[in-house]
Amino acid sequence: xxxxxxxxxxxxxxxxxxxxxxxxxxxxxxxxxxxxxxxxxxxxxxxxxxxxxxxxxxxxxxxxxxxxxxxxxxxxxxxxxxxxxxxxxxxxxxxxxxxxxxxxxxxxxxxxxxxxxxxxxxxxxxxxxxxxxxxxxxxxxxxxxxxxxxxxxxxxxxxxxxxxxxxxxxxxxxxxxxxxxxxxxxxxxxxxxxxxxxxxxxxxxxxxxxxxxxxxxxxxxxxxxxxxxxxxxxxxxxxxxxxxxxxxxxxxxxxxxxxxxxxxxxxxxxxxxxxxxxxxxxxxxxxxxxxxxxxxxxxxxxxxxxxxxxxxxxxxxxxxxxxxxxxxxxxxxxxxxxxxxxxxxxxxxxxxxxxxxxxxxxxxxxxxxxxxxxxxxxxxxxxxxxxxxxxxxxxxxxxxxxxxxxxxxxxxxxxxxxxxxxxxxxxxxxxxxxxxxxxxxxxxxxxxxxxxxxxxxxxxxxxxxxxxxxxxxxxxxxxxxxxxxxxxxxxxxxxxxxxxxxxxxxxxxxxxxxxxxxxxxxxxxxxxxxxxxxxxxxxxxxxxxxxxxxxxxxxxxxxxxxx
Numbered sequence: 001x002x003x004x005x006x007x008x009x010x011x012x013x014x015x016x017x018x019x020x021x022x023x024x025x026x027x028x029x030x031x032x033x034x035x036x037x038x039x040x041x042x043x044x045x046x047x048x049x050x051x052x053x054x055x056x057x058x059x060x061x062x063x064x065x066x067x068x069x070x071x072x073x074x075x076x077x078x079x080x081x082x083x084x085x086x087x088x089x090x091x092x093x094x095x096x097x098x099x100x101x102x103x104x105x106x107x108x109x110x111x112x113x114x115x116x117x118x119x120x121x122x123x124x125x126x127x128x129x130x131x132x133x134x135x136x137x138x139x140x141x142x143x144x145x146x147x148x149x150x151x152x153x154x155x156x157x158x159x160x161x162x163x164x165x166x167x168x169x170x171x172x173x174x175x176x177x178x179x180x181x182x183x184x185x186x187x188x189x190x191x192x193x194x195x196x197x198x199x200x201x202x203x204x205x206x207x208x209x210x211x212x213x214x215x216x217x218x219x220x221x222x223x224x225x226x227x228x229x230x231x232x233x234x235x236x237x238x239x240x241x242x243x244x245x246x247x248x249x250x251x252x253x254x255x256x257x258x259x260x261x262x263x264x265x266x267x268x269x270x271x272x273x274x275x276x277x278x279x280x281x282x283x284x285x286x287x288x289x290x291x292x293x294x295x296x297x298x299x300x301x302x303x304x305x306x307x308x309x310x311x312x313x314x315x316x317x318x319x320x321x322x323x324x325x326x327x328x329x330x331x332x333x334x335x336x337x338x339x340x341x342x343x344x345x346x347x348x349x350x351x352x353x354x355x356x357x358x359x360x361x362x363x364x365x366x367x368x369x370x371x372x373x374x375x376x377x378x379x380x381x382x383x384x385x386x387x388x389x390x391x392x393x394x395x396x397x398x399x400x401x402x403x404x405x406x407x408x409x410x411x412x413x414x415x416x417x418x419x420x421x422x423x424x425x426x427x428x429x430x431x432x433x434x435x436x437x438x439x440x441x442x443x444x445x446x447x448x449x450x451x452x453x454x455x456x457x458x459x460x461x462x463x464x465x466x467x468x469x470x471x472x473x474x475x476x477x478x479x480x481x482x483x484x485x486x487x488x489x490x491x492x493x494x495x496x497x498x499x500x501x502x503x504x505x506x507x508x509x510x511x512x513x514x515x516x517x518x519x520x521x522x523x524x525x526x527x528x529x530x531x532x533x534x535x536x537x538x539x540x541x542x543x544x545x546x547x548x549x550x551x552x553x554x555x556x557x558x559x560x561x562x563x
Contacts, residue, residue, distance in 0.1 A: 001020075001022060001068065001069045001071055001455050001456055001486045002020050002066060002067075002068055002124075002125065002456050002486060002488070003019060003020065003067040003068060003069055003091075004017065004018065004019045004020065004065075004066070004067045005017070005018050005020070005038075005041065005042065005045075005064075005065070005066055006063070006064070006065040006066075007038075007041045007062075007063070007064050007065075008062065008063040008064075009055060009056040009059035009060075009061060009062045009063065010037065010040075010041055010044075010054055010055070010056060010062040010063075010064065010098075011034070011037050011040075011054050011056060011517075012034050012037060012056070012508065012515055012516055012517040013034070013037060013041070013056070013516065013517050014056065014514075014516050016517075016518060016519050018504065018519050018520070018521065019521075020486070020488065020502065021486075021501060021502040022486050022501070023482045023483070023486065023487070023501030023502070024478060024479060024482035024487050024489065024499055024500050024501045024502070025486070025487065025488045025489070025500070025501065025502045025503075025504065026489055026491060026496065026497050026499070026500035026502070026503050026504065027488065027489065027490045027491075027504045027505075027506055027519070028490075028491060028492065028497055028503070028504070028505060028506070028530055028534060029505055029506035029507055029508075030507070030508075031492075032508065033506045033507050033508045033517065034506055034508055034517030035490050035506050036460075037517055038490075038506060038517075038519060039127070039458065039460050039490065040054075041064050042064075042066065042125075042127065042458065043127065044062075044064055044096060044098065045064040045065070045066045045094055045095075045096050046066075046094070046117065046118065046121035046125065046127075047105075047114045047115075047117040047118035047121055050062075050096075050098045050103050052098075052099075052100040052101065054098065055098060055099075055100065060099070061097055061098060061099045062097070062098040063095070063096070063097050063098070064095070064096050064098075065093065065094070065095045065096075066093075066094045067091060067092070067093050067094075068091070068092040068094070068124050068125075068456075069089075069090050069091055069092070070086065070090040070091075070092060070124075071090075071455040071456075072455070075123055075124070075454075076090060078123055079092070079120065079123060082116065082119070082120065084107055084108050084110065084120070085108045085109065085110060086108060087108070092107065092108060092120075092124070093106075093107070093108055093109070094106075094107050094117070094120070094121075095107075096117070105117045107120055123454070124454065124456065125454065125456045125457070125458065126445075126454050126456070126457045126458070127457075127458040127460065128441055128445070128457065128458065128459050128460065128462065136428070136437060136440070136441060136444075137428060137429035137437075138429075139412070139413065139414055139429075142396075142413055142414065142415045142428070143369075143408075143411065143412070143413040145376075145444070146369055146372055146373045146376060146396060146413060147369065147372075148448070149372050149373075149375075149376045149447070149448065150368050150369060150371075150372035151372075153368050154365065154368050154369065154372065157361060157364055157365040157368060157409075158365060158408065158409065160361050161358065161361045161362055161365055161407065161408070161409050162407040162408070164354065164357055164358045164361055165358055165405075165406070165407040166407065167354055168351065168354040168355055168358050171347065171350055171351045171354055172351060174347065175344075175347055175348070175351060178336075178343075178344070178347070180340075185337055185340060188333075188337060189334065189337050189338065192330045192333060192334045192337070193334065195316075195326075195330055196327065196330050196331065196334065198312070199312065199316065199323060199326065199327045199330075200327070202308060202309070202312060204309060204312070204320055204323065205320075206320055206321075207320070208309070208320070209306070209309050209313075209320060212302050212305055212306050212309070213306065215302055216299075216302050216303070216306060219294060219295075219298070219299045219302065220299075222292070222294040225292065226289070226292055229285060229288060229289050229292065230289065232285060233282065233285050233286065233289065236278060236281065236282055236285075237278075237282040243278060244275070244278055244279070244282065247271065247274060247275045247278060248275065250271060251268065251271055251272055251275060254267070254268035254271065255268065358405075359402070359410075362405065362409045362410040362411075365409045365411070366398070366400050366409060366410065366411050369398070369409075369411055369413070370396075370398060373396035373398070373413070374396075376396070376447060377394050377395050377396055379446075379447040380394050380440075380443050380444060380447050381393070381394050383442075383443035383444075383446045383447055383477070384419075384439065384440065384443045386443075386446075386473060386476070386477055387439045387442065387443055387470070387473045387474055387477055388439075388469055388470040388472075388473035388474075389419050389439070390419075390420070390421065391418075391419070391420065391421045392417070392418070392419055393416075393417065393418040393425050394415070394416070394417045394418075394425075395415075395416050395417075395425060396413055396414075396415060396416075397413070397414050397416050398411055398412065398413050399411070399412040399413075400412070414427050414428075415427070415428040416428070417431065417440075418431075419431070419436065428440075436465070438462045438463065438464050438465065438466070438474075439466065439470070439474060441462070442459070442462055442474060442477055442478065442481075443477070445457060445481060446477060446480075446481055449481055449484060449485065455485055455486055456485070456486045456487075456488070457481075457485055457486070457487050457488070458487075458488045458489075459478070459487065459488070459489040459490070459491075460490050462474065462478070462489060462491070462496075463491050463492065463493045463496055466493070467493070471493045471495040471496065472495045474493075474495070474496060475493070475495040475496040475498070475499040475555065475558075476499070476558045478496060478499060479499040479555065479558060479559045480559070482499075482501065483559070492534065493534065494531050494534035494535045494548070494551060495551070495555075497527075497530065497531050497534055498531050498548070498551040498552040498554070498555040499555040499558070499559065500527065502521060503521070503522045503526075503527040503530065504519055504520065504521050504522065505519070505520060505522050505526070505530060506518070506519050507519075527552075528545055528548045528549055528552070529545065529548070531548035531551060531552060532544040532545050532547065532548040535547055535548060535551070
């Protein structure tokens with residue numbers, strides 16, 4: 001459920017905050033008042049693409065905050081899978097700050113990407129407008145609608161089909177790749193045999209390259225190392241004037257007054273320790289110099305060995321481990337080619353088994369879809385009759401079979417509908433007008449109402465192209481849907497507005513040369529006046545108010561309240 005919306009510095013909005021209620025929240029206003037900005041701000045908060053032009057003139061950024069309450073355990077479980085720190089009471093705060101060139105998004109105080117934000121939004125709210133209606137005309141969306149209605153069983157089978165299809169395609173690709181004639185097979189065997197001999201004869205040890213490179217660096221810099229070590233030895237232990245001689249002289253000086261001052265005695269002890277350390281250093285350095293040798297033959301041998309290893313790295317991988325993996329892959333491939341006919345027979349058998357298993361899963365998925373489609377069509381026909389279609393025929397026509405095989409199964413589906421007596425059903429995209437699509441979408445949401453895990457819907461201009469009795473039917477259907485869901489509906493029809501549980505006005509005004517859009521919740525009396533305005537009253541007279549209140553009493557009666 002959407003609890004509140006806070007918008008700052010967005011287009012014509014300076015700063016607005018509004019709280020929503022459960023049930024049917026109606027938003028009305030004059031044309032151009034900024035109703036689209038309100039829906040736009042919701043879309044932006046939920047991850048829609050943002051442009052710096054939407055930032056209010058003179059402002060550095062735009063900010064949208066939405067507070068939701070998770071409505072069921074499934075929602076909460078899925079949100080927790082995303083590692084979001086949901087409040088104990090189920091409150092979720094979504095915040096998006098839009099700056100020129102970038103935006104910052106957070107959920108419950110944690111930064112998220114736009115992709116994550118969209119995934120979270122899909123769990124919390126459904127938004128329906130003309131664009132969503134047009135999606136319904138795409139046939140892939142029609143099959144997806146049936147899949148969503150079928151629920152978890154269809155999702156499980158679709159996942160299994162996709163996994164099995166991927167495995168079958170991998171096997172068929174392997175079959176096509178290995179369809180070799182004798183000459184091609186012999187050429188590949190010869191090449192693999194040569195490469196295997198090349199790797200095996202090298203007999204490379206793990207870590208050998210690092211050992212050789214270290215030894216190579218030492219030999220390559222032998223002269224510099226020898227000279228530096230010799231000079232260091234001369235400076236530290238070369239007799240008179242060396243570091244060792246200087247420390248020895250200083251120690252003798254301090255020893256002559258040892259025992260007079262404890263502080264000086266401590267310094268004398270430190271100097272003695274330095275002398276001992278320097279003696280240890282000189283012994284180790286002399287041993288190093290004594291062992292330091294240069295063998296031209298060894299240097300050349302190391303060069304040759306490193307060249308061989310680097311040649312194999314260039315050919316088979318960047319590391320010795322890569323070379324070993326290349327050897328294992330070539331052994332496996334050579335074994336397959338040397339027993340080619342048996343390998344092909346086994347692969348063909350595996351492909352056949354995988355294909356049969358795939359078709360069995362597709363058949364099971366198709367059965368689930370067709371069963372769900374029949375139930376969906378029956379429910380939708382009833383819903384559409386309630387929405388003032390004089391006669392409705394609706395059916396889901398399937399084309400199923402291997403010709404349509406994909407990772408999504410082997411079904412193609414088209415919604416067929418007839419809304420007038422005597423007309424044969426035709427594909428939905430060929431006959432539905434904008435107003436009819438809006439009603440069909442509302443009918444679908446009614447059919448899904450008992451299955452939907454999302455509690456909050458936004459309907460943007462669901463009333464496009466309807467009026468009169470049809471408008472009443474749509475209002476009644478929306479009122480019934482709102483008994484178990486939270487609905488936010490932007491409308492210009494008094495019939496729908498009169499069905500409200502909460503009524504909000506969106507208005508535009510100019511202050512000090514700046515235009516601003518405001519949204520606020522109306523009192524009962526203000527709502528009466530707004531319904532009267534929607535009924536076409538230029539001036540809100542007593543007669544117009546009586547008419548509006550009568551319409552609202554009729555709406556209350558339709559919802560099951562007292563008229």
